[in-house]
Amino acid sequence: MSEPSAPEADLAPGATEATPEAGPEVEWHRLSPRNLLINPVKVVGQFAVPAVIALVGVSQGDRGLPWWAAPFVVVGALALGAVPWLTTFYRTTPTQFQVRSGLLNKTMKTAPLDRVRSVDLEASLLHRVVGLSKVQVGTGVDDDRITLDSVSTEQAATLRQFLLARRAPTTVPSDQPTGQPIGQPTGQPAGDGPVGTGELSGVPPEPGRVLAEIDWAWLRFAPFSLARLVVLAAAVGALSQFGDQLPIADTAQSAWGWVHQFALYLVVLGLLVGGLVSWVMVAVTGYVVQWWNMRLTREAGSLHLTAGLFTTRSITVEEQRVRGVEMKEPVLLRLVGGAELSTLATGVGSGGVTAILPPCPVGVARDVGADVLETATPMGVPLVAHGPAARRRTWIRHLWGVLVVTAIPLVASIWVDLPWWLPVLVGVVSLALAGLGAEAAYRHLGHAATPDHVVVGSGELTRVRTVLEHDGIIGWVVHQTFFQRRLSLATLTATTAAGAERVVARDIPLPAAIRLADASTPGVLTAFLA
Amino acid sequence: MSQAPADQTDHERGEARPATAVALREPAHQVSPRAVTYWRVSALVAAVVEWAIVIPVYVFVLPVVFEDPARPWWTTAILVVSLVAPLVHLLLMPQLRFRVHRWEVTPTAIHTRAGWIDIESRVAPLSRVQTVDSTQGALMRVFGLASLTVTTASAAGPITIDCLDRDVAQRLVAELTEVTGASEGDAT
Numbered sequence: 001m002s003e004p005s006a007p008e009a010d011l012a013p014g015a016t017e018a019t020p021e022a023g024p025e026v027e028w029h030r031l032s033p034r035n036l037l038i039n040p041v042k043v044v045g046q047f048a049v050p051a052v053i054a055l056v057g058v059s060q061g062d063r064g065l066p067w068w069a070a071p072f073v074v075v076g077a078l079a080l081g082a083v084p085w086l087t088t089f090y091r092t093t094p095t096q097f098q099v100r101s102g103l104l105n106k107t108m109k110t111a112p113l114d115r116v117r118s119v120d121l122e123a124s125l126l127h128r129v130v131g132l133s134k135v136q137v138g139t140g141v142d143d144d145r146i147t148l149d150s151v152s153t154e155q156a157a158t159l160r161q162f163l164l165a166r167r168a169p170t171t172v173p174s175d176q177p178t179g180q181p182i183g184q185p186t187g188q189p190a191g192d193g194p195v196g197t198g199e200l201s202g203v204p205p206e207p208g209r210v211l212a213e214i215d216w217a218w219l220r221f222a223p224f225s226l227a228r229l230v231v232l233a234a235a236v237g238a239l240s241q242f243g244d245q246l247p248i249a250d251t252a253q254s255a256w257g258w259v260h261q262f263a264l265y266l267v268v269l270g271l272l273v274g275g276l277v278s279w280v281m282v283a284v285t286g287y288v289v290q291w292w293n294m295r296l297t298r299e300a301g302s303l304h305l306t307a308g309l310f311t312t313r314s315i316t317v318e319e320q321r322v323r324g325v326e327m328k329e330p331v332l333l334r335l336v337g338g339a340e341l342s343t344l345a346t347g348v349g350s351g352g353v354t355a356i357l358p359p360c361p362v363g364v365a366r367d368v369g370a371d372v373l374e375t376a377t378p379m380g381v382p383l384v385a386h387g388p389a390a391r392r393r394t395w396i397r398h399l400w401g402v403l404v405v406t407a408i409p410l411v412a413s414i415w416v417d418l419p420w421w422l423p424v425l426v427g428v429v430s431l432a433l434a435g436l437g438a439e440a441a442y443r444h445l446g447h448a449a450t451p452d453h454v455v456v457g458s459g460e461l462t463r464v465r466t467v468l469e470h471d472g473i474i475g476w477v478v479h480q481t482f483f484q485r486r487l488s489l490a491t492l493t494a495t496t497a498a499g500a501e502r503v504v505a506r507d508i509p510l511p512a513a514i515r516l517a518d519a520s521t522p523g524v525l526t527a528f529l530a
Numbered sequence: 531m532s533q534a535p536a537d538q539t540d541h542e543r544g545e546a547r548p549a550t551a552v553a554l555r556e557p558a559h560q561v562s563p564r565a566v567t568y569w570r571v572s573a574l575v576a577a578v579v580e581w582a583i584v585i586p587v588y589v590f591v592l593p594v595v596f597e598d599p600a601r602p603w604w605t606t607a608i609l610v611v612s613l614v615a616p617l618v619h620l621l622l623m624p625q626l627r628f629r630v631h632r633w634e635v636t637p638t639a640i641h642t643r644a645g646w647i648d649i650e651s652r653v654a655p656l657s658r659v660q661t662v663d664s665t666q667g668a669l670m671r672v673f674g675l676a677s678l679t680v681t682t683a684s685a686a687g688p689i690t691i692d693c694l695d696r697d698v699a700q701r702l703v704a705e706l707t708e709v710t711g712a713s714e715g716d717a718t
Contacts, residue, residue: 346683475654475687478554482647495654495687502686511552517653524655528634528641530555 028089039081208299222287323472323498344499383446390507398438557634565693577616
């Protein structure tokens with residue numbers, strides 16, 4: 001953690017240090033004064049519901065807030081809104097990024113500049129109206145990130161540039177995978193020891209190479225990605241919460257009478273079409289809002305993603321922290337040839353998994369994945385199947401579910417009079433479903449070893465291909481259940497600090513597991529091989 | 531995987547590995563023999579607690595629930611199973627577990643094996659180790675045992691050696707701390 005040399009300090013954020021020489025006397029900066037415009041709105045937003053309840057609800061009673069309380073609420077909001085601006089200061093010293101804040105409880109957060117791993121900018125609609133951005137700085141392996149809410153957008157951009165350019169060489173050697181170095185504009189030596197991005201700080205930042213941009217033809221994939229179904233369900237749920245208070249019951253009754261005039265199949269058809277149309281609308285709107293202007297670039301040894309229609313996000317991850325990628329093909333999306341791509345990184349918060357592409361054609365996901373990994377092999381290499389024993393295990397595991405599901409109506413029929421065919425029907429249907437699930441789960445199983453990466457296939461309905469860099473592996477777990485032992489199978493887990501912190505190859509033949517592990521981390525297992 | 535040259539069976543670090551290396555050998559050391567007694571006693575404690583709940587329920591609660599002193603046959607079956615199962619567990623488990631639990635620390639890596647029905651082997655290079663802890667429960671202290679846990683930067687990767695001899699654990703903690711303190715980087 002040697003500190004970068006002092007002369008680089010002149011790249012400090014806009015209008016910062018006139019005195020570049022090091023030292024603790026570097027002056028502190030406030031957040032943008034424009035926060036004074038939006039913070040009261042946010043405060044009011046936070047307290048809106050309780051405030052309205054207090055004002056309206058209570059004033060109907062005897063001891064309500066009198067009308068003259070309203071100005072106090074406004075003044076209170078203004079005062080509370082001003083607190084962050086009054087009490088938050090930040091600065092960059094030659095070695096550290098520091099933020100101190102708090103009115104009563106003072107906190108001081110510091111990030112050594114050479115530990116800065118990610119800098120994310122986020123601007124909600126409110127922020128964008130007044131030209132502000134929230135800055136989040138991630139360091140090392142901690143999930144705790146330093147947040148500056150908010151500085152002006154220009155300042156945020158400069159700060160980002162500065163923080164990322166000032167990273168000193170890390171001490172982990174040979175972190176960069178060799179592979180084909182795809183046109184790197186940064187002068188970063190791929191596959192060659194510590195990466196000297198620190199030396200770049202004198203050079204003006206280069207625009208970077210675009211890896212992917214939104215293509216609105218991809219919008220066709222939006223309805224096939226069910227991730228937003230949760231949103232729709234939540235909306236319906238929220239509506240039904242209010243349902244009791246709304247005069248829906250009467251309306252519904254008269255509506256039902258009206259509906260009853262039509263044939264039932266028409267009603268069902270109408271409901272289906274209505275549901276489908278609203279689903280497509282929600283999906284497409286969500287897609288557009290989230291991925292508007294999506295742009296993935298590589299600059300100065302970092303991956304940089306910007307997207308968003310109302311809230312713009314700008315996520316930057318140091319490429320050394322990107323330990324791999326994960327391509328997911330959910331069953332619906334796979335039908336239409338779509339896929340999603342995420343990076344697995346350390347020290348970026350939010351579970352370390354960052355979606356870097358919207359649902360898009362599987363070829364695009366594969367290409368961008370190859371660009372990110374700087375080698376095409378892991379995204380395309382055919383996976384080695386885990387064999388008949390693994391298929392048997394997968395089937396048996398799924399058939400247990402059938403047993404349980406079928407047992408329920410059987411047991412119930414002891415007490416309740418059930419038609420004889422019901423358990424049979426349940427059994428047959430669940431058997432068919434389990435068979436489909438088992439076969440799909442087995443087909444998605446697989447593994448492969450490439451010169452720099454471990455590739456693992458998994459997933460049941462969703463086909464998942466996880467690629468993890470060898471250097472990102474920090475240990476192995478070989479787990480064998482009683483039944484796996486009899487079949488000489490194992491569940492191999494590569495532990496890592498990136499992403500979900502584990503990459504699991506289920507039901508892999510034991511010899512293959514050991515070979516894969518040994519090939520991926522040369523020397524680690526050598527002493528323990530039989 | 532391509533075939534590596536055969537007959538390079540030496541286990542030198544960093545050298546080409548034998549093509550036939552398809553299994554992990556068992557780690558060199560066993561845990562403390564006193565662990566067997568410790569596991570048995572803790573299984574006994576758990577069993578006694580379970581019996582103390584199950585038997586009164588069978589004797590006093592069930593007749594009230596079914597309003598009939600002659601309880602249904604299947605409750606008796608459940609009772610028998612819940613009485614016998616802990617007994618089998620505490621008779622079989624400690625020996626099996628003792629046979630499986632093994633550990634080994636080389637200058638570069640740590641390797642453990644644990645479990646008795648499911649068996650799990652864990653390997654981590656010492657260069658990626660972040661913390662080394664030793665813990666001792668009250669009962670473990672009675673038997674002079676200690677557990678050692680080594681964590682890495684992955685939440686999936688802590689490695690625990692259960693029930694070491696207390697002195698061995700202390701020596702191991704000192705050794706591991708020294709080795710891991712010497713490695714550079716943030717071990718991610």
